[in-house]
Amino acid sequence: MVERVILVGCELPKVTEEHFYYSMLELGNLAKTAQAEVVGEVTQKRERVHPATFVGSGKIEEIAAFVAEMDVDVVLFNSELSATQVRNIAKIVDARILDRTQLILDIFAMRAKTREGKLQVALAQYQYLLPRLSGQGISLSRLGGGIGTRGPGETKLEMDRRHIRQKMVDIKKQLDVVVKHRERMTSRRNDQAIFRFGLIGYTNAGKSTLFNRLSDAKTLEEDQLFATLDPTTRKMPFSEGYTALLTDTVGFIQDLPTTVVAAFRSTLEETANVDVLLHVVDCSNPDYVQHERTVLTLLEELEMQHIPILTVYNKKDCQLPYFIPTQPNYVEVSALEESSQYFLKEKMLWEIKQLWQPYVASIPASDGRMLHKYKHDTVVIEEEFDEATECYRLKGYQARKEN
Structure with missing residues (x-):
């Protein structure tokens, strides 16, 4: 089932009107990438974001009415929300409250294919989640499915800070192994010039x-x-x-x-x-x-x-x-x-x-291995065969020698 989403943005004085417009447009594209349907948009100009509800109380009531009328599943905010703001908004608005960061992390969770990618997404999601736990033993049920619920939140999440921290330590250990393997691969490539x-x-x-x-x-x-x-x-x-x-x-x-x-x-x-x-x-x-x-x-x-x-x-x-x-x-x-x-x-x-240095080399025709090495490891721009010396004369570019 495609989820119905409305976008919410707050235009602040330090942001130009044009930048804000493209930012909201991008938020809509992010929602579509997460397989949701955008059914509306609510924006407000403010001197600063409201500490309790992000937008003003009147605008929150307007969003609540819009949600009820349009049968909206998710309200998507174009900035990062604090745990307090999410809680306060959820008391008034009968829909799931997500912010831009959660949405990006959700798309990353959907897109990650390799083990390293999945581990990195999980780590980022736990790092986002940790400061948003208001107390030990809080229930963070994620059984509903839909955007904002992928990755480590696929099953019911009932972890306190200690459990999440332990999970993050485990992921970092697994990532270290993967990263060291990739570093070895990169080092091997570097040796090949x-x-x-x-x-x-x-x-x-x-x-x-x-x-x-x-x-x-x-x-x-x-x-x-x-x-x-x-x-x-x-x-x-x-x-x-x-x-x-x-x-x-x-x-x-x-x-x-x-x-x-x-x-x-x-x-x-x-x-x-x-x-x-x-x-x-x-x-x-x-x-x-x-x-x-x-x-x-x-x-x-x-x-x-x-x-x-x-x-x-x-x-x-x-x-x-x-x-x-x-x-x-x-x-x-x-x-x-x-x-x-x-x-x-x-x-x-x-x-x-x-970036490379020019070279001229003379290679005997009998030394096929050296000739192959030059053609494989360097950019050959000119090649001549000298019958008198039975040598190939090469001109080209090669990696600079390390001092």
Whole structure:
């Protein structure tokens, strides 16, 4: 059964009208991604949020009447609510009360496929839940099903703080094992001197579509928020014969809950190991500038701002008429066009040449192993055979030697 949802937002003085509009639009898209039907929206302009009920008492009565009239299942708030606010609202409004953070965590729980992804979501949900327990032994029944009930809340939750803390300790131990395994895999890749690209960007910017087209992978492509949650790394061949690595990651979003950033730090650190970041931006989205800022701010939080960035303005076939690139190093593409994929790969090859050092090598024709190693580990741009010396003369680019 599809749940009926109304959205509630509070426009504060520090937020522009345009930003608030797109924020509410995004909340509606998040609700649809969680398989709910949005049947209405209630907004209010305030100097500050009401400490007891988030919005004013008159607006809460209006929401209660709307819920009763439209047979609403869930009231979804566009900000994080405190435990007190949820309790006070629930006394007046006869529907489940959820906030933006719970909704994002719920979508993450729905999307997580790998063991690490599921553990990280569970940890973030427990971290969110812990400060919202008003006392020991409180019953948090989650048997109803629907949005806001996935993940560790699938069955009846009757845990006090001590039990939840113990559960979090257990999850962290399991995560440590998974993270150490991935670190070993990453270390092995680093030893091979392979050039690594990482795809980052706002959710639904088209990262997974680009990832599939560039690497012939088969990750999930959907016009939904957070279609990709677990990081995937694939080989990406260039026409020159060289093969690099490409990593797809979870999409970023504005006001991403701190619990989510903390839980997914290890996953996002997979991207911190790359040589160049491909920042994918949807240039058909009217709020693309804000999306760019969100991603760049989160990169600073994750201490990844030192990595070179190539901005990929995607969906140029649907580009806004007033679109203006804001980043210095950029390329405009459409992930669905073959010519764009070729053009992007040429630009990526150029990025490799900027960071690697040029070389000239002479390899005897009899040394097939060395010739194969050069063609596998370096970008060969010129190859000649000298019959007099019976040697191959190679020109190209290779990883810089560590001092």
